[in-house]
Amino acid sequence: MRLVDTHAHLYMGTYRNDRDTVIERSINSGVDKIILPNLKSDTIPEIRDITQKYPDHCFAAIGLHPGSVDETYDEELKVIEDWLQTEQFFAIGETGMDLYRDDTYKDEQLASLHHHLQLAYKYNLPLILHQRNAFNEIMESITNANLPGLRGVFHSFSEDLETAQKIIDLGFKIGIGGIVTFKNASLDVVAKEIPLEHIILETDAPFLTPSPYRGKRNESSYTIYVAKKLAEIKNVSVDEIADVTTQNAHQLFSLV
Secondary structure (H helix, E strand, C coil), X not given: CCEEECCECCCCHHHCCCHHHHHHHHHHCCEEEEEECCXXXXXXXXXXXXXXXXXXXXXXXXXXXXXXXXCCHHHHHHHHHHHHCCCCCCXXXXXXXXXXXXXXXXXXXXXXXXXXXXXXXXXXXXXXXEEECCHHHHHHHHHHHCCCCCCEEECCCCCCHHHHHHHHHHCCEEEECHXXXXXXXXXXXXXXXXXXXXXXXXXXXXXXXXXXXXXXXXXXXXXXXXXXXHHHHHXXXXXXXXXXXXXXXXXXXXXX
């Protein structure tokens, strides 16, 4: 059985002392491939170091996280485009919008998102989209951009079935992570109705750790707990969950 963790931030400082151990444990647990979405320009070298050390298992994405967007966002985007011209990346992201706590930089987030959409189209790469309290704004931006063939994933999905259907109609995948294991989150009810061919698995490590490790640091090896919960919800085998979601991830990110 092979799994893909399509969203993990293993380059963050919380893994500084045991990063190799965490990655090796993930590989040994069956998580054969890990996508590393970028946050801002100064995390790109860390990601590159990891992908160079584990070229068969770790794959870089590049973008500016909406939480990192401020009045200097255009300078960050120039750095990102410079990297795109010299290095291989497997996705554009993490991008999107986050208006959950603060909308001070809403206009800048919108402008940054639009730039990411153009980059994804130009380089024929999938998008990794973060959204909190901004789904309508993101959908409107994608629709107005009118870029044929644009694809990607709405990561860390926790919305209702109507929202899931809009994502599917857009041609994007739905990233399911540890939230599906949380009691009272109600994502299990929604996930049951989402056809498996539209789902990819993720951890968002070090965040959103699934049960039974909730409250502790997350890591890619815990992808199996997301797969097991989905298997329980959909009343299918874990092997089927692994096979379909891994195939979905390989197709979306053009993994070999």
